[in-house]
Amino acid sequence: MRLANTHGMGIAMVMRGWDGRGLVLGIWLLGVFVQCLSVAGLLAVTVFMGTGVAHAQNASPAAPAAVEVGVVQAASETVPLFREFPSRIEAAESVEIRARVEGFLATIEFAEGSTVKKGDLLFTIDPSQFDESVRNAQAALNKAKTDLEAAKRGVEVLKARADLAKSMATWINAQQDAKRYKTLVVNDFVSKQEYDQAVTTERESAAVVEANKALLTQAEVNQDAEIARNQAAVESAEAQLAQAQLNLSYTKLYAPVSGRIGTAQVKPGGLVGRSESTLLATITTIDPIYVVFQIDEKDYIQVARRNAERAKQVGQEGMPPTFQLTLADGSLYEHGGTLNMVGSTVDASTGALTIRAAFPNPDTLLRDGQFARIRAEADSLENAVTIPQKAVQQLQGMNFVYVVKSDSTVEERKVKTSDRVGARMVIKEGLNAGETVVVDGVQKLRPGMKVAPKPASS
Numbered sequence: 210m211r212l213a214n215t216h217g218m219g220i221a222m223v224m225r226g227w228d229g230r231g232l233v234l235g236i237w238l239l240g241v242f243v244q245c246l247s248v249a250g251l252l253a254v255t256v257f258m259g260t261g262v263a264h265a266q267n268a269s270p271a272a273p274a275a276v277e278v279g280v281v282q283a284a285s286e287t288v289p290l291f292r293e294f295p296s297r298i299e300a301a302e303s304v305e306i307r308a309r310v311e312g313f314l315a316t317i318e319f320a321e322g323s324t325v326k327k328g329d330l331l332f333t334i335d336p337s338q339f340d341e342s343v344r345n346a347q348a349a350l351n352k353a354k355t356d357l358e359a360a361k362r363g364v365e366v367l368k369a370r371a372d373l374a375k376s377m378a379t380w381i382n383a384q385q386d387a388k389r390y391k392t393l394v395v396n397d398f399v400s401k402q403e404y405d406q407a408v409t410t411e412r413e414s415a416a417v418v419e420a421n422k423a424l425l426t427q428a429e430v431n432q433d434a435e436i437a438r439n440q441a442a443v444e445s446a447e448a449q450l451a452q453a454q455l456n457l458s459y460t461k462l463y464a465p466v467s468g469r470i471g472t473a474q475v476k477p478g479g480l481v482g483r484s485e486s487t488l489l490a491t492i493t494t495i496d497p498i499y500v501v502f503q504i505d506e507k508d509y510i511q512v513a514r515r516n517a518e519r520a521k522q523v524g525q526e527g528m529p530p531t532f533q534l535t536l537a538d539g540s541l542y543e544h545g546g547t548l549n550m551v552g553s554t555v556d557a558s559t560g561a562l563t564i565r566a567a568f569p570n571p572d573t574l575l576r577d578g579q580f581a582r583i584r585a586e587a588d589s590l591e592n593a594v595t596i597p598q599k600a601v602q603q604l605q606g607m608n609f610v611y612v613v614k615s616d617s618t619v620e621e622r623k624v625k626t627s628d629r630v631g632a633r634m635v636i637k638e639g640l641n642a643g644e645t646v647v648v649d650g651v652q653k654l655r656p657g658m659k660v661a662p663k664p665a666s667s
Contacts, residue, residue: 276658279649279665280613281597285642288593288630291533291584292512296502300493300577301567304466306331307488308481310459312338314489321472324573325464325492332462332473332489334481339457346453350446357439360432369428373421380414387411468494469573493577496570500534500546502583503561511587516548519586532566533584534575541629544569546583594640595633597665600648601626610640611647611654613662619647621656 308314312334319331387407394404464470470492481487504512516531532546545568552563566583568575575581601608601624608626611619624639640646647654648665 273659275617275661276650276653277661277663278611278613278619278647278651278654280645280662281600281648281665283594283596283636283640283642283644283646284633285592286595287589287591288595288628288633288635289586290588290590291628292504292508292587293535293582293584294502294504294508296500296534296581296583298575298577298579298581299499299501300468300495301497301499302466302468302492302494303577304468304492304494305488306462306464306470306490306492307486308332308334308459308462308475309486310334310339310456311480311482312336312460314475314477314479314481315460316477317473319470321470323470324495325467325470327464327467329464330461331464331470334460334462336457336460339453339460342453343450343457346446346450350443350450353439353442353446357436357443360435360439363428363432366425366428366432369421369425373418373425376414376417376421380411380418383407383411383414462489464492466492466494468492469576495573495575495577497567498570498575498577499549500532500566500568500581500583502564502566503556503559504564504585505561506555508585508587509562509564512585515587515589531585532568534568535582535584537579537581541631542568542574542581544571590628590635592642593627594636594642595630596636596640596646597648598629598632598634600646600651601634602651611651612640613645613647613660617660617662618657619654619660 315333315335317332319325319329325331387404387410390399390404390407393399394401470490473490474488475481481489512531531548534542534544534546536542546566548564549567550563550565555562596610600610602610607623609621609623612622614620622639625637627635627637629635645662647660647662654660
């Protein structure tokens, strides 16, 4: 209040007079007032902050809430042991689609890279010239058949037979006349000249008969030859028609097998089939698909013996798939494979044997030419400690798990892993059967954190 009054007095003095001493005194009093206000504000802030700090120091910290996690107990079980080998995926079949006639490619009836079924139309070649060839071959066949029918009717043979019959009748009459004249000439009822003429006529008629017989025989021979010739012409025309129809059918190319088709090697408008059967596309069968790998003698013996043991235990028909496949991304392929082929000999230079396994591929995930790692069961391990694979965490090349202790806190524990069996991992060191490990919610944990465990979701 005193400061305020002083300030007011200074202002009043300034207002009363504008002489030099009054102005200086007023400015001085104003500066003193501002400094006093600053000091008072600083004291108030200091007192307020001190009070807040005291309250904060006296307050007790709140306990962190327990983190809810899904857990499982490490199991003890007998698990199979696998040998793993690099492998290459191959199509069971690779079929080339080639043009078998020459012509211009008209259409492509499939999407490149798609799956086609056996019997699907793939390509068409311009059929114009082949349609014309079929029509010409059909006309040639019709003519050959007509000629054959004419040959079978045997017009020349019929005429020769008619001539022979006529000459036979004439000869018979001549024979009768000669015989009658012979009797008459003895009794002088006819002259000797008339008798001789009758005999001559009879002989000439006989000669005509013989000639007509020869003509008939020749006509029959000619007819047989004509029939044979025309029959051959018909057969040749039929063969030409069949070839023309076959060539026409080659203008439509269908899928001979089901599988995945690659890119079209020729585009519409391109000439195909000239002097060679042009490659148009390739189909690879994809279900089932083969996986080929090399195995040394020692591993082969172990795998073969293990399979024999399993066959004795469950029977050949009840055996589960022999092989598993690990894909390039490290995931386990969901379908198991079976033995398809064992090489006949061991490579003397490498000591390896070629094995081929067949895997179902209904989703076409596996492609020809891919690389993978194939696993074959070679032995079994009893009392192995296993946990879900997703419980195992990795950091800087080390594997660890979160173990829930009796006080419901978690411990980060390093472990050594072995084989993977389905979705479970075999733990060689660092974990005992029956211990509780975190499966769900691992990303929220830090060593020593309090957790609220519950059974993990399956």
